[in-house]
Every structure is written in C-alpha cells, then in structure tokens.
Amino acid sequence: MVTLHEGKHYIVNNDHIATAEEAAKLSAEEGKKQTLTYQVLEKHNHSDNMEHLEIKxxxxxxxxxxxxxxxxxxxxxxxxxxxxxxxxxxxxxxxxxxxxxxxxxxxxxxxxxxxxxxxxxxxxxxxxxxxxxxxxxxxxxxxxxxxxxxxxxxxxxxxxxxxxxxxxxxxxxxxYYEIDYPEVIGVFMTGAPKPWVGPMDVALSIIGKVFKNNFVKNKVLEFIGPGVSSMSMDFRNGIDTMTTESACLSSVWATDDKVKEYFEIHKRPNDFKRMQQGDAALYDGIVEINLDTIVPMIALPFHPSNAYPLADVIADPEKYLGMVEKEAERVFENNKDIHLDLRSKIHNGKIKVDQAAIAGCAAGSFENIYAVDQIAKKLNRGLGTFPLNIYPASQPIMYELNKIGVLNDLMNYGARVKTAFCGPCFGASDAPGNNDFCIRHSTRNFPNREGSSPANGQIASVALMDSKSIAATAFNGGYLTSAEDCPVEFTVPTYEFNSNIYDNIVYNGYGKAQPETEIVYGPSIKDWPQMSALTDNLLLQVASVIRDEVTTTDELIPSGETASYRSNPYKISEFTLIRKDPEYVGKAKAVQVYEKARVAGDAAKTAEIYEVLKAAGVDTPVEELMKTTGIGSVLYAKRPGDGSAREYAASCQKVLGGLANICIEYATKRYRSNCVNWGMLPFTYPDDNINLEVGEYVYLPGIRKAVEEGATRFEATIIGKDGSTRTMELELNGVSEAEKKVLLAGSLINSYKAE
Structure with a gap:
C-alpha cells in the first residue's frame, strides 16, 4: 500500500520515480528548485540565502x-x-x-x-x-x-x-519566522481510492508507515503524482489535516482544476494559482502510495500511528484489544487505580463500540457527512441507543446539508447533529463513560484525549476510523464494521457555498483598526507573570523524570478540562503534568519559593537552597549568589512535545519556575520553539539511560556566558540527594541568534520589551 524510498530521488514528469540512469543525468541544485515547496518558500523568504529562511x-x-x-x-x-x-x-x-x-x-x-x-x-x-x-x-x-x-x-x-x-x-x-530550509518528502500517489475507502484510511496508512521511524519528522510533505487528481477537495483536505500526526512540518499539494473549482465555489476565483512541480523535481525521500490498494483502516489507542487494517482487527479482536490493554498498563503505570478492560467489549466474537463521533477539521466536511447519510439509507435502520454525534465544520456546510435534506435524514435515523466545534478532538464534549471504547473521525486518540480523567479513576479510549466505516458501524448496532462490508455507490451533489452566512455575522476589521477601542477584560484574564533574565549561573532541581519514549503535549498540559482556564496562566499551570506526574506541580512550586525569595531580596530564605552548592565546591557569600545564580526547576523527558502546538505545554512550566528541559530530542520543532520563547533552555542529552533522579540538582555555572558565546556543549554538575556530585555534558544545539536573544532576556516578552 505504502512504500518508503530513502535518500534523494527525482520525480520525472509527475509520473514516475527516476531510474538510476535518469537521475545521473539530472542536476540536484536545479531539482531542488523544481519542488513546489521551494517555489513557495523562495517567494516568502526575506533572508539573503535559502538555507536559513526568514519568512513573512x-x-x-x-x-x-x-x-x-x-x-x-x-x-x-x-x-x-x-x-x-x-x-x-x-x-x-x-x-x-x-x-x-x-x-x-x-x-x-x-x-x-x-x-x-x-x-x-x-x-x-x-x-x-x-x-x-x-x-x-x-x-x-x-x-x-x-x-x-x-x-x-x-x-x-x-x-x-x-x-x-x-x-x-x-x-x-x-x-520574521526563522527556520532552516526543511527537507522535502515527495508523496507520490498513483491509482484511485476504492468507493468504501475514505481520507482517514489513506492518512492512517501514511502515518502508520512514517511516524515511528521519523521518516518525515520536521519535513514538508509534497503531494504529487497522477493519483492526486482522483480525489475530491474534501477527500484531499481530510488527508492533509492528518499529516500533522506524521510529525511533518507542513504540506503542499499540486493544484489542478478541482482546486480551481473549489475557489470558484467559494467565490474567490482570483485566489487560485495552478501549481505543479518541475519535470525533474528532487526530493529527500519518497512516500509512494498506490491508492488502489488502500483498505479501511483503524488507529487503535493511544496514537494515530497504531494503524492496522480494520478487517484484521474485526477478525481477531482478542489479539488487538489485548494489545491495547497491555499498552494501557504502560501508559498508566503510575496510576494503580486504572484498569482498561477492552476485551469485555467482545460479544460473540464481535467488538461492540460504545460511542462514535465525526467532527472538526478532519471530518466535518460536506462530502464526509453526505457519505454517512448514504450509508444510513443503504442500511435503512435506526441507531437505537447507539450515540453517533456529527459536527459539520462550518455553518455554510451545515446550511447546505440542511438544504438538501441530509441533516433531516440523519436525525431521522437517530444521529445527533451539532454545530461547528472542535470538542471531540480534545475531550471537551461527548466525553464517554468509564471503560468505554469509542470510534471517531477526528484528529487524535492520545490518552485521555476523549475527555476521561485518570486522576479521578476514569479511563476510556478512542480508535480513529474514517467516517464511512464509522457509519457502517453505527448503523450496524454499534458492532465494529468496515465500510467495505456495506458497499454504496457514492455520489456527491454539487456543493453551493452560501457566503451570506459569514457576511451577516463575521466582523471583518482587517485594514480598519479602531485604536480608540477599549479592550474588554473579564476577571479571569490575567497577564503573564514577570520573568527574570538568564542569570550568570543556574541552580535547578529536577522536578520530574519521564522515561516514556514520547511525551505528548496532552500529557505535559492536558486538553479538555483545562480549556476554560487558558486565559489565566496561574490557574492553568496547576494542571501541568497532572496526568503523567501529579507530584510535579508541588515539586516545581517548592523550588520556585526560593527564586521568589531571591528576587525579593530575602537572603535568609534563599540561603537554605544555596547550601547544596557547597557540595559542588561553591562557597560564595549568599548576597553574591543572589545576584548571580538563579533558581528553578528542570524537567527530563525522552522526546517531549508530540502533538499539539499549544504553548501552554511550555509556558505552564515557566509559570511554575521551570528554567530548562533536558531530553534526547524534541518531538516537534514547535514544542522546542515554545520552550525557547518562554526562556527555557532546550538542552539535549543523547544517552537513552540518563542518570538523573527527581530531587537532584543540576548546577550550571557560567551558563549566561556560554549562551552568549554560542556554546553547544556545557558541563553541568549534578548534586545528588546524598550530597554526592558527578558531571554531565549537556548539549545546546541549533540556537539561532534570534533564539539566543530570547534565552538571554528570559522570554520573548522580555526580549521585545528590551527592544
């Protein structure tokens, strides 16, 4: 279905991967420029070279x-x-x-x-x-x-x-948005999807192949090849949204008449531009997809990359649900009150699902929901008590589905149709019952992403599926069913976009600023706290050590229950790591007490923590240490930051006094950027078996000077809980000049204030 080709490859004439003989005759420099990615980035780059980009x-x-x-x-x-x-x-x-x-x-x-x-x-x-x-x-x-x-x-x-x-x-x-020129992966598509295959099936086939081996991490995916034209815009959008779960940086597709029609339907014909890669475009790797061979897929908990053919899971439920239960033991190993029992969902050899949702940017399209209606009509039976929740992605989509009768059909069969909302994607609506097994066409199925709360003894889980197979399941009594088993000749009417809906309600003030307007502040909207510049030295206490292979942003700061508090940095910070390490907040705050004392000039209180420095041979008077040595906490995780772009995964650590992270590598560029922009040093340490424990101290003498001078290696002194010491070489790689200014200032806000 999906084949990976490592190393540089040319796509010739948009119809095949170049042979070795063909490639030998081509220019690598020219081939790079023939990609769509290069064309777009060059247009937006304001630096004097294309290796380090300054994007507007x-x-x-x-x-x-x-x-x-x-x-x-x-x-x-x-x-x-x-x-x-x-x-x-x-x-x-x-x-x-x-x-x-x-x-x-x-x-x-x-x-x-x-x-x-x-x-x-x-x-x-x-x-x-x-x-x-x-x-x-x-x-x-x-x-x-x-x-x-x-x-x-x-x-x-x-x-x-x-x-x-x-x-x-x-x-x-x-x-400017600064970034080094990214590698570009060609996603070369041939063939056409079968009628019972949807965009999520294609997306999961890709994610399952490329996520765990980092094949596309922080790279741009460029969708090309004759197979692109076989898919509608809604189908393409459904795949495109999910590319985030591959850990890529961005994506771009060749544009054709279907894209032109999309802009015309949305009354923006002048915003279309035909875009095609050159005759011999060079890529840093190829993901080759034969769309003819894609089958209905399912991503089992707790990640979109846990992707399997749906037919395999249906055929052997004991095996696959047992795998999920075993994974749950690892995910919730620190919470002995949690026990996921998915095999209880097996009835007469079939998996009985508890709930389904079709929602958001990935699934709430006109075409997806229309297909659900066609399957409902084919099976022609009600849902009974099975909950199927459907959220069109915009009011214009909802209006059109209502106008042609689709929403009436679905409600008649028992579906709950709701307005545009991202809630099912991050646990803010349709939260299931304890031990429930849900299926969703949404973006993620991370632990607790469905809204359960392990801290309160609750657990549930979500599998990702395409809307077509979700409909087949929902209208088959909730028993896990593939869309292939209820084939429908799918037809889609022409979509008409009603722009009056936005004209009558959206406030479009671009280019019409009214500076005299007073900002309306509610009582829960709070400013960011004052943050100190990077001091000459740092004394950091280890507040948490997480040894999971990947730590998601949902685990760093949960989605769902925190949503209402994101205008208050102090309130939301109370939720930091609550799902993964409930003791973190208390430990970080306990260290922060000393930094607050240092800033306030309280020598007696600050002296208590400086006592540990004597073990490292530091006997400087307290008054001098208070001027030169900042105090904070540090978090260790192997690969933190997979998933959401939310800055709170980093800012909450900073609000609690976090001044650095240590990891093998950052799961995403955006999480590392968030750490830097909040003034937290983004250290890496390549050894998988790091010798670091909660409660130990990391002493970083001369750290400000090292950052100023662009040092990439730094020797830290680790002070054990027994007073013993050892050294550890931390790496500080890839810090740009702009990032250096932010780290020295202590945050992006401080840096801009200084300007």
Whole structure:
C-alpha cells in the first residue's frame, strides 16, 4: 500500500520515480528548485540565502484556546495593528458551559481586540479555525501561520504552519519566522481510492508507515503524482489535516482544476494559482502510495500511528484489544487505580463500540457527512441507543446539508447533529463513560484525549476510523464494521457555498483598526507573570523524570478540562503534568519559593537552597549568589512535545519556575520553539539511560556566558540527594541568534520589551 524510498530521488514528469540512469543525468541544485515547496518558500523568504529562511506570512489564525495569551504577549511587546489578515475563531470553548463567565468573557475580549487592532472575529459555532481559513482566507502559493498543530492548507497550494503562541505574537508584530530550509518528502500517489475507502484510511496508512521511524519528522510533505487528481477537495483536505500526526512540518499539494473549482465555489476565483512541480523535481525521500490498494483502516489507542487494517482487527479482536490493554498498563503505570478492560467489549466474537463521533477539521466536511447519510439509507435502520454525534465544520456546510435534506435524514435515523466545534478532538464534549471504547473521525486518540480523567479513576479510549466505516458501524448496532462490508455507490451533489452566512455575522476589521477601542477584560484574564533574565549561573532541581519514549503535549498540559482556564496562566499551570506526574506541580512550586525569595531580596530564605552548592565546591557569600545564580526547576523527558502546538505545554512550566528541559530530542520543532520563547533552555542529552533522579540538582555555572558565546556543549554538575556530585555534558544545539536573544532576556516578552 505504502512504500518508503530513502535518500534523494527525482520525480520525472509527475509520473514516475527516476531510474538510476535518469537521475545521473539530472542536476540536484536545479531539482531542488523544481519542488513546489521551494517555489513557495523562495517567494516568502526575506533572508539573503535559502538555507536559513526568514519568512513573512500572508495570513494568520488564532482561536479561543490560544488567542488571549498570544494577544497579551503581542500587546506587551508593542502591537498596534495586525499587519495581515488575522482570523479569531471561537471553536474550542464555544459551549460556554464550564467555568461560569470565563469563556464568554474571552470571546468579548477577542472581539474588542479585533476592533481595536483590525482583526477578523468569527463568533462561536460558525466555523472551526481550519475550515474558515480554507473557505475564506488561504490562497494558492501563500503561507499562513496558525496557533494549532493541524494547520494544513496544502491542498490549496499553501505551505502553512502550525506554531505555538509566541511565534504567532512575532508574526503579529511583523517579525520574521526563522527556520532552516526543511527537507522535502515527495508523496507520490498513483491509482484511485476504492468507493468504501475514505481520507482517514489513506492518512492512517501514511502515518502508520512514517511516524515511528521519523521518516518525515520536521519535513514538508509534497503531494504529487497522477493519483492526486482522483480525489475530491474534501477527500484531499481530510488527508492533509492528518499529516500533522506524521510529525511533518507542513504540506503542499499540486493544484489542478478541482482546486480551481473549489475557489470558484467559494467565490474567490482570483485566489487560485495552478501549481505543479518541475519535470525533474528532487526530493529527500519518497512516500509512494498506490491508492488502489488502500483498505479501511483503524488507529487503535493511544496514537494515530497504531494503524492496522480494520478487517484484521474485526477478525481477531482478542489479539488487538489485548494489545491495547497491555499498552494501557504502560501508559498508566503510575496510576494503580486504572484498569482498561477492552476485551469485555467482545460479544460473540464481535467488538461492540460504545460511542462514535465525526467532527472538526478532519471530518466535518460536506462530502464526509453526505457519505454517512448514504450509508444510513443503504442500511435503512435506526441507531437505537447507539450515540453517533456529527459536527459539520462550518455553518455554510451545515446550511447546505440542511438544504438538501441530509441533516433531516440523519436525525431521522437517530444521529445527533451539532454545530461547528472542535470538542471531540480534545475531550471537551461527548466525553464517554468509564471503560468505554469509542470510534471517531477526528484528529487524535492520545490518552485521555476523549475527555476521561485518570486522576479521578476514569479511563476510556478512542480508535480513529474514517467516517464511512464509522457509519457502517453505527448503523450496524454499534458492532465494529468496515465500510467495505456495506458497499454504496457514492455520489456527491454539487456543493453551493452560501457566503451570506459569514457576511451577516463575521466582523471583518482587517485594514480598519479602531485604536480608540477599549479592550474588554473579564476577571479571569490575567497577564503573564514577570520573568527574570538568564542569570550568570543556574541552580535547578529536577522536578520530574519521564522515561516514556514520547511525551505528548496532552500529557505535559492536558486538553479538555483545562480549556476554560487558558486565559489565566496561574490557574492553568496547576494542571501541568497532572496526568503523567501529579507530584510535579508541588515539586516545581517548592523550588520556585526560593527564586521568589531571591528576587525579593530575602537572603535568609534563599540561603537554605544555596547550601547544596557547597557540595559542588561553591562557597560564595549568599548576597553574591543572589545576584548571580538563579533558581528553578528542570524537567527530563525522552522526546517531549508530540502533538499539539499549544504553548501552554511550555509556558505552564515557566509559570511554575521551570528554567530548562533536558531530553534526547524534541518531538516537534514547535514544542522546542515554545520552550525557547518562554526562556527555557532546550538542552539535549543523547544517552537513552540518563542518570538523573527527581530531587537532584543540576548546577550550571557560567551558563549566561556560554549562551552568549554560542556554546553547544556545557558541563553541568549534578548534586545528588546524598550530597554526592558527578558531571554531565549537556548539549545546546541549533540556537539561532534570534533564539539566543530570547534565552538571554528570559522570554520573548522580555526580549521585545528590551527592544
């Protein structure tokens, strides 16, 4: 189905991978320039070379889980007016159901900010962020930056990037996005999907092949080949959104007449540009996909890369559900009250599912939901008590589905149709019951992403599937079923986009800033705390050691229950690592007490922690140490930061006094960027068996000078709980000049204030 070709390869004439004889006659320098990626990046690069890029974007987007912190950073750094179209959607906290007035206060804050600084305000329930960007903003050949990891508008010919909040604040201030030229992977597609195969099936086939071996990590995926034309725009969008789960940086697709038609339908014909790679484009690797061979897939808990043919799981439920139970033992090894019993879902050899949802940027498309209706009509039976929840991705999509009768059909069969909302993707709605097994066409199935709370003794799990197979399951009594087993001749009517829906409700203030507008602040909207510059030396206590192979951002700071508190950095920080290490917050705060004492000039209190330095031969007077040696905590995890772009995974550590991370490698560029932008030193240590324990100290003498001088190796002294000492060489690689300024200043906010 999916074949990986390592090393550099040419795609010739968009129809085959070059043979060795053909490649020998081609120019590598010219081949690189013939990729779509190069064409777009060159247009947006403002540096004097293409190896280190300084990008300026054409548009940007933020949403109600992220925009308060971003705006607080930007306004503190001098924001007056948005330099490009900036979309504010309200698609994560739009239920306004938890936390009293918090969520509506946040929406009023954003609306007033859009009026003040010229933003575009999309009210709650109108559209999820990525659907609005696709429908109204993104152009072929452009670049967008959005505060969400699933920022993928490659199908429209855009190389768009999901990043953490500080990078969005930089864009708001007209600053460059700095990045080394990325490697580019050609996704060469041939054939055409079978009628019962959907976009999630293709996406999971790719993710399952490339995630665990890092084949596309931090690289751009370029979708090309004759197979592209076999897929509709909704189908392409469904694949494109999910590329985030491969750990790639971004994506871009060749554009054709179907893309042209998409822009025409959405009344933006002038925003289309035909884009095709050159006759001999050179890629840093190839993912070859024969679409004819793709079958319905399922990603078992607890990651989209746990992908298997659905037929295999249906045929041997004991084997596959047993695998998930074993994985749950590892995931929840620190919580002895948690026990996942999925094999209890097997009835007469069949897997009985508890709940299903089709939602968000990956699944809430017109075509996906129309296909669900066709399967419902084919099976022609009601859902009974089985809960199937469907969320169209925008009001225009919902309007059109309603106009042609699809929503009436689905509600007649028992489906619950709801407005545009990202909730099922991050655990803010449709939270299942304890030990439930759910199926979803959404973006992620990380632990607790469905809304359960292990800290309270709750556990549930989600498997990812395509909408077609979800419909086949839902209308078959909830027994796991492949769409291949209820074949339908799928037809899709022409989609008509009703732009009046947005014209009548969206506030479009771009280019019309009203600086006299007062920002509306609710009582739960708090500024970022004051942060100190990097001191000459650092004394850090190890607050947590996580030895999982990968630590997701959901584990660093959970989704779901924290959503309402993201306008308050102090409140949300209380949730840091609560699912993975509930003792972390208390340990970090205990160390932070001493840093607060140091800043306040309390020599007696600060002296208590400086006592440990005597073991490292430091006998400097306390008064001098208070001037030169900062105090904080440090977190160790092997590969932290997989998943979401949310900056809180880093900022919450900083709010609690975290000053550094140590890891083998950062799971994503965006998490490392978040750490740097919050002034946390992004150390790496290549040894998988690091000798580091919670409660030990890491002493970093001369760290400020080392950062100033661009040092990439640094000898730290580890002070054990028994007073023994040993040394450890930490690495500080890939720190750019811009990042150096931020680290020295102690945060991006401090750096911009200094300017």
């Amino acid at each position: 974007f054409d548009s940007m987007g933020v949403y109600d889980n992220t925009y308060v912190g971003i705006l607080q950073t930007a306004y503190a750094s001098g924001l007056k007016e948005f330099p490009m179209p900036c979309v504010f959607t309200n698609c994560h906290n739009c239920l306004c159901a938890v936390g009293g007035t918090i969520n509506t206060d946040v929406h009023k804050y954003a609306e007033s900010a859009c009026k003040k600084s010229g933003g575009i305000f999309v009210p709650p329930h109108e559209a999820v962020i990525h659907q609005y960007m696709r429908e109204m903003i993104v152009k072929s050949g452009d670049m967008s930056i959005v505060s969400d990891s699933h920022t993928r508008y490659g199908t429209q010919g855009s190389v768009s990037i999901g990043e953490g909040g500080p990078e969005l604040a930089k864009a708001m201030l007209g600053k």
